[in-house]
Amino acid sequence: MSNNTKLDLHPPAIKFHEPQIEMAHGAGGKASRRLVEGLFAPLLFGSSREPLNDAAHVSIDGTRMGITTDSFVVKPLVFPGGSIGELAVNGTVNDLAVSGARPEFMVVTFVLEAGLPTATLKDQIEAMANAAQKAGIKIVGGDTKVVEHGQADSMYITTTGVGSLLPGIELDPRSVRSGDAILLSGPIGDHGITILLARGELDFESDLRSDTRSIFPLVEAIARVASSTVPSGARPGIGSDLRPDLRPAILWMRDPTRGGVATSLNELARDCGLGIVLHEDTIPVHDGVRGACELLGLDPLHIANEGQFLAVVVPELADAALHALQNTPGGEHARIIGEVREEPAGAVLVTTSYGGTRIIDMLVGDPLPRIC
Amino acid sequence: MCLAIPGKIVEIDPQNTSSAIVDVIGTRRNIDLGLLEDDKPLCGDWVLIHVGFAMSKISETDALDQLRVLEMLGESAAALQEVRGYGLEPSDDTQPS
Amino acid sequence: MKYVDELRRPELIRKAAGEIRRLADPQRHYRLMEVCGGHTHAIYRFGLKDVLPPNIELIHGPGCPVCVLPMGRVDDALSIAEQPDVIFAAFGDMMRIPGTHGSPLEHKARGMDVRIVYSPADAIKLARLHPDKHVMFFAIGFETTAPSTALTLVRAKAEKLHNFSVFCNHVTIIPAIRAILDSPDMRLDGFIGPGHVSTVIGCRPYEWIAKNERKPIVVSGFEPLDMLQSIVMLLMQLQRNEARVENQYARVVPWEGNRAALQAMAEVFELRPYFEWRGLGFISQSALRIKPAYAEWDAEQRFHIPGIRVTDPKAAQCGEVLKGVLKPAECKLFGRECTPENPVGALMVSSEGSCAAYYNYEHRKHSQLTTLSLPA
Numbered sequence: 001m002s003n004n005t006k007l008d009l010h011p012p013a014i015k016f017h018e019p020q021i022e023m024a025h026g027a028g029g030k031a032s033r034r035l036v037e038g039l040f041a042p043l044l045f046g047s048s049r050e051p052l053n054d055a056a057h058v059s060i061d062g063t064r065m066g067i068t069t070d071s072f073v074v075k076p077l078v079f080p081g082g083s084i085g086e087l088a089v090n091g092t093v094n095d096l097a098v099s100g101a102r103p104e105f106m107v108v109t110f111v112l113e114a115g116l117p118t119a120t121l122k123d124q125i126e127a128m129a130n131a132a133q134k135a136g137i138k139i140v141g142g143d144t145k146v147v148e149h150g151q152a153d154s155m156y157i158t159t160t161g162v163g164s165l166l167p168g169i170e171l172d173p174r175s176v177r178s179g180d181a182i183l184l185s186g187p188i189g190d191h192g193i194t195i196l197l198a199r200g201e202l203d204f205e206s207d208l209r210s211d212t213r214s215i216f217p218l219v220e221a222i223a224r225v226a227s228s229t230v231p232s233g234a235r236p237g238i239g240s241d242l243r244p245d246l247r248p249a250i251l252w253m254r255d256p257t258r259g260g261v262a263t264s265l266n267e268l269a270r271d272c273g274l275g276i277v278l279h280e281d282t283i284p285v286h287d288g289v290r291g292a293c294e295l296l297g298l299d300p301l302h303i304a305n306e307g308q309f310l311a312v313v314v315p316e317l318a319d320a321a322l323h324a325l326q327n328t329p330g331g332e333h334a335r336i337i338g339e340v341r342e343e344p345a346g347a348v349l350v351t352t353s354y355g356g357t358r359i360i361d362m363l364v365g366d367p368l369p370r371i372c
Numbered sequence: 373m374c375l376a377i378p379g380k381i382v383e384i385d386p387q388n389t390s391s392a393i394v395d396v397i398g399t400r401r402n403i404d405l406g407l408l409e410d411d412k413p414l415c416g417d418w419v420l421i422h423v424g425f426a427m428s429k430i431s432e433t434d435a436l437d438q439l440r441v442l443e444m445l446g447e448s449a450a451a452l453q454e455v456r457g458y459g460l461e462p463s464d465d466t467q468p469s
Numbered sequence: 470m471k472y473v474d475e476l477r478r479p480e481l482i483r484k485a486a487g488e489i490r491r492l493a494d495p496q497r498h499y500r501l502m503e504v505c506g507g508h509t510h511a512i513y514r515f516g517l518k519d520v521l522p523p524n525i526e527l528i529h530g531p532g533c534p535v536c537v538l539p540m541g542r543v544d545d546a547l548s549i550a551e552q553p554d555v556i557f558a559a560f561g562d563m564m565r566i567p568g569t570h571g572s573p574l575e576h577k578a579r580g581m582d583v584r585i586v587y588s589p590a591d592a593i594k595l596a597r598l599h600p601d602k603h604v605m606f607f608a609i610g611f612e613t614t615a616p617s618t619a620l621t622l623v624r625a626k627a628e629k630l631h632n633f634s635v636f637c638n639h640v641t642i643i644p645a646i647r648a649i650l651d652s653p654d655m656r657l658d659g660f661i662g663p664g665h666v667s668t669v670i671g672c673r674p675y676e677w678i679a680k681n682e683r684k685p686i687v688v689s690g691f692e693p694l695d696m697l698q699s700i701v702m703l704l705m706q707l708q709r710n711e712a713r714v715e716n717q718y719a720r721v722v723p724w725e726g727n728r729a730a731l732q733a734m735a736e737v738f739e740l741r742p743y744f745e746w747r748g749l750g751f752i753s754q755s756a757l758r759i760k761p762a763y764a765e766w767d768a769e770q771r772f773h774i775p776g777i778r779v780t781d782p783k784a785a786q787c788g789e790v791l792k793g794v795l796k797p798a799e800c801k802l803f804g805r806e807c808t809p810e811n812p813v814g815a816l817m818v819s820s821e822g823s824c825a826a827y828y829n830y831e832h833r834k835h836s837q838l839t840t841l842s843l844p845a
Contacts, residue, residue, distance in 0.1 A: 022575065022578060023574065023575075023578050030810060031810070197399075201584060201585055201586070201591075202585070202586075202587045202591075203401060203402060203424075203587065203588075203591060203594075204399055204400065204401045204587075205399070205400045205401070206398050206399040206400065207398060208398075281479075287397040287398050288397065288398040288399060290397060290470070291396040291397035291398055291399040291470065292396075292399045294377050294396065294470065294473070295377060295379075295396055295399060295401070295421070296561075296587070297375045297561075297820075344833055344834050346833075347833040347834075349834065350516075351516070352479070352515065352516060353479040354479040354480075354482040354483050354486070354520060354693075355483075355486075355516070355519055355520055356482075356515050356516025356517060356519050356520060356693070357516040357519050357834065358513055358514060358515075358516050358830040358831070359829065359830050359831060359832075359833045359834055360829075360830075361829055361833075364565075364809055364810045365565070365574070368561035368562075368564050368565070368585065369560075369561035369585065369587060370375060370560065370561050370562045370820060370821075371375050371422070371423050371560045371561070371562060371587070371610070371614065372374055372375060372506055372507060372510075372533065372534065372535060372560075372562050372610070372819060372820075372821050374505050374506060374507020374508070374510075374532075374613065374663070374664070374665045374666075374691065374821070375507060376613070376665045376668075377470075377473065378470070378471060378472040378473065380471070396470070397470055401587075404588075404590055404617075404620065406620045406624075406729070406733075407616055407617070407620060407727060407729050407730045407733065408727075408729065409729040410727075410728055410729050418471065418472065420665075420668065420721050422613055422614065422617070422665060423560070423587065423588045423589065423610075423614055423617050424587055424588025424589075424590050424591070424617070425588070425590075425616070425617040425620070427613070427665065427668045427669070427721075427727065427730070428668045428721045428722070428723065428727065430472055430720055430721055431719070431720045431721070432720075434719045434720035435472055435475075435720040437719075438698070438719070438720060439475055439476075441698075442481050442484070442485065442694055442698060443481065443484075445481075445484045445485055445487075445488045445698075445701070446484045446487050446488050446491070458702075458717075458719075
């Protein structure tokens with residue numbers, strides 16, 4: 001047995017021992033992972049050892065499709081750049097997109113608090129209709145429940161979306177190898193900081209807006225690059241290029257929502273057993289996000305995004321994929337922000353241009369402002 | 373205790389001169405100038421902000437001085453002399469000429 | 470960002486690092502302590518250890534006000550907040566600090582009215598907005614933060630705002646440094662002095678370190694170039710066998726300190742005869758309490774507090790790590806029973822505590838996780 005330092009991909013099963021559910025379990029970081037892997041997975045997902053996501057590819061009578069689900073509990077309901085309705089549609093679209101599917105249909109459930117003004121609800125439904133039309137997804141059904149005043153923070157929205165699989169995309173973190181490139185579609189932190197400031201507790205103001213949008217056009221752009229080249233060994237079509245690497249061109253995608261880029265990439269590092277190295281100077285961040293993060297002691301890498309995605313691409317296609325993004329409307333600020341390496345196995349390292357390094361972990365709970 | 377960052381004063385409340393608005397590359401906040409009573413900053417001044425209070429005015433002269441010293445590091449013994457004299461108490465005799 | 474970006478310029482950092490390598494005597498092993506938790510955080514955030522030569526060792530000091538707060542004081546604060554119609558207001562740093570029955574955030578999830586504030590002034594605003602409730606502000610911090618609390622109390626009194634009080638846990642930095650120097654296991658060559666505390670107290674309070682203890686101390690800013698420049702200045706003093714106080718952070722730190730800030734503190738606070746520091750034990754004249762003239766705004770006078778002492782588990786070696794005698798990874802509980810998610814001791818609680826900083830930013834760089842090899 002060789003002495004390789006790859007993380008064990010079949011670790012002993014996590015058991016969930018906590019006596020009650022805490023806020024941290026919903027924050028998307030370590031505690032959430034324990035809940036999903038320790039409680040939900042063994043009971044709901046059977047003995048599948050597939051990495052767990054909020055999207056899955058399923059097959060019905062030989063037809064393959066993508067299916068995803070998500071819930072939206074944001075406060076305040078409306079904020080600069082968007083609202084809960086738009087988040088619900090774009091979030092569903094984006095989950096499908098990063099799983100390698102073209103968004104086609106969605107259904108939506110509302111849990112409404114008694115006393116919610118009809119005008120507020122109408123605004124959100126209109127927002128959803130507009131967002132769905134813009135994103136090219138059709139809302140085909142839904143359900144509503146009303147709960148007592150004091151519950152549901154006015155409105156909770158849950159969605160399920162289905163989509164057709166994009167050709168040539170076979171995502172599997174276990175296929176990721178050292179040397180693969182990490183692409184980011186654009187500036188990070190806009191959504192999370194906008195929400196934090198919109199809550200008003202900290203009394204800061206800025207011109208920042210949520211980045212909520214459909215990223216499907218961008219995913220489609222790199223999918224086209226991927227499907228225009230094939231691994232050698234497959235029968236080449238007319239005009240397609242051969243690559244020596246047998247793997248698909250795009251190996252992994254994720255929309256870095258709650259917990260930010262750091263959480264998503266830590267999940268990747270854990271799922272593939274390799275290390276991720278990011279180059280801090282390449283990571284795009286708007287000044288407004290930077291200033292707020294400096295003031296509050298936060299790291300943009302931990303802040304939620306609603307209109308960006310990460311992709312791991314084989315090195316020989318990284319530049320082509322990047323250019324495809326940069327030439328697509330909305331992808332102008334895409335960058336290659338790092339690469340996969342053997343070390344530090346299972347962790348994410350950030351490097352600076354002067355040679356400083358630090359590990360960045362996934363968050364415990366939501367990011368909190370600090371004064372120390 | 374230590375997170376304090378520079379911001380530019382963009383507005384001082386005429387009704388309450390201890391109250392100002394500070395800007396940090398686009399993020400703005402109300403801050404209290406009460407700890408700088410002895411040397412009140414003006415609109416356009418840079419101050420160090422900690423927990424919503426201005427702690428100190430930032431001296432542009434000292435900042436530029438410091439940068440000059442840093443640029444010279446590694447260039448000559450004279451530069452090192454600068455660093456040596458830099459940051460001493462004003463009345464100290466070892467200030468380089 | 471002005472006065473920030475300039476001090477992160479990579480080519481200047483490389484130059485400063487080069488100068489440090491040139492100045493450091495290869496025959497010598499330097500032990501420099503940065504006192505302040507903000508400096509500890511900066512060292513890790515900017516990866517400064519990677520640009521220093523191996524014979525310069527940075528020892529983390531006790532300047533983390535969240536870390537040194539005994540759990541009993543957290544319990545006291547939460548017990549006040551459990552009273553009906555009390556709003557518990559504190560900085561974000563305090564929200565995850567564990568009390569015996571959970572952290573403030575956990576209490577919030579169970580229904581307690583807990584609010585994060587960025588400034589003590591926000592706590593007063595809450596009091597004005599909710600005249601039917603009492604707002605208790607959980608004040609922590611060294612001399613950097615104490616003047617802001619003081620000024621807030623002055624304003625509250627002037628306004629006759631009665632539904633507001635402060636639970637004061639401000640501590641002072643000099644006794645902490647004394648405790649380090651008095652520790653028999655400690656061997657230090659010099660200090661990177663606290664930058665923001667010094668904007669208030671100035672540089673004079675450190676003169677005894679240079680004169681009596683014969684150690685150089687350079688008051689330092691927090692950007693990478695500030696800290697590297699401070700190390701250059703320390704090395705130069707050590708080279709010449711000198712021990713002086715120097716001010717690297719002159720653009721912001723006045724040698725004489727901030728008179729108005731010191732005056733506000735003197736108006737509102739007095740020194741407690743003694744105060745318990747988590748990991749360091751009882752230290753005399755090391756903490757502030759609210760003067761009788763402001764008793765109405767002192768949460769300890771307005772409310773009955775249990776005052777229970779909660780001792781750390783014996784296995785936790787916080788005291789030794791706080792004093793720099795042990796490295797975080799050398800504590801038996803580090804990374805096992807004690808992690809940022811489940812902190813046992815003080816130094817894992819705050820993001821600038823040396824154990825938390827080391828855990829979050831450093832120790833997995835050297836992961837030696839061995840595994841089953843993958844099937845071919």
